[in-house]
Amino acid sequence: MTERLTIALSKGRILREALPLLARAGVVPVEEPGSSRRLILETRDPGVRLVVVRAADVPTYVAWGAADLGVAGKDVLDEHDGEGLYEPLDLEIARCRMMLAAPEGTPPPGRWRGGRPRVATKYPRATRRFFAARGLQVEIIKLYGSMELAPLAGLADYIVDLVDTGATLRANGLVALEPIAPISSRLVANKAAMKIKHALIKPFLRRMEAAVAAQRREREQSERQAEGARP
Ligand code: PRT
Ligand code: MG
Numbered sequence: 001m002t003e004r005l006t007i008a009l010s011k012g013r014i015l016r017e018a019l020p021l022l023a024r025a026g027v028v029p030v031e032e033p034g035s036s037r038r039l040i041l042e043t044r045d046p047g048v049r050l051v052v053v054r055a056a057d058v059p060t061y062v063a064w065g066a067a068d069l070g071v072a073g074k075d076v077l078d079e080h081d082g083e084g085l086y087e088p089l090d091l092e093i094a095r096c097r098m099m100l101a102a103p104e105g106t107p108p109p110g111r112w113r114g115g116r117p118r119v120a121t122k123y124p125r126a127t128r129r130f131f132a133a134r135g136l137q138v139e140i141i142k143l144y145g146s147m148e149l150a151p152l153a154g155l156a157d158y159i160v161d162l163v164d165t166g167a168t169l170r171a172n173g174l175v176a177l178e179p180i181a182p183i184s185s186r187l188v189a190n191k192a193a194m195k196i197k198h199a200l201i202k203p204f205l206r207r208m209e210a211a212v213a214a215q216r217r218e219r220e221q222s223e224r225q226a227e228g229a230r231p
């Protein structure tokens with residue numbers, strides 16, 4: 001029996017940033033991703049294929065063994081129960097911060113007066129944990145997107161969302177109040193596959209580790225150059 005590795009990842013930002021890393025590890029799609037609507041991408045290595053799924057579905061595919069490996073944001077992984085999954089490697093891509101934000105002028109939640117403030121988010125677990133650690137009582141409202149709209153529409157007092165450049169918050173009159181967690185994408189692995197396909201997964205993991213290290217060196221070098229170029 002010829003063994004294959006299936007790697008689940010989401011289109012958009014994660015696919016865009018994961019492809020150069022996968023290429024460094026020797027995994028290159030046969031077809032230009034995005035050139036077709038295909039959701040299964042064969043690679044030049046007949047032993048490896050990619051499946052393209054919704055970001056929030058990556059842990060599910062991997063946990064059930066439909067994919068051996070996956071690439072998912074820490075934000076997504078923290079909302080999943082994590083059962084059946086290992087998280088062997090931080091890929092250091094699709095980086096951003098999970099933040100507590102609110103309309104300009106809103107007091108921090110510790111100084112909120114009145115009833116329980118309402119917090120809209122796609123990340124109820126992380127949000128509950130954050131407020132529980134501070135001993136603050138809040139009402140959590142689960143949304144599936146466009147959190148920035150919630151305070152403007154009067155649905156919530158605060159939001160917990162991902163922030164990269166901050167442009168989305170600014171465009172909606174919101175300000176970041178507190179950082180909750182740094183976010184990056186992680187390689188996840190199905191626990192059973194780690195044992196059964198050990199001979200395939202172990203060398204792939206080593207190549208991915210080397211790819212992440214090379215990517216980090218290049219990032220640090222370009223950061224130093226940007227630093228040096230500053231007047
Ligand atoms: O779009 P879809 O419903 O399929 O799923 P998704 O929105 O979860 O996926 P996608 O592709 O949008 O994001 C995939 C992953 O990218 C997330 O799970 C994060 O781990 C990671 N990531 C990194 C981000 C961002 N940075 C990010 N800035 N995901 C989303 N954003 C959004 C943020 O929610 C906000 O709306 O970008 C906006 C803020 O960006 P700035 O630059 O304006 O601050
Ligand atoms: Mg999206």
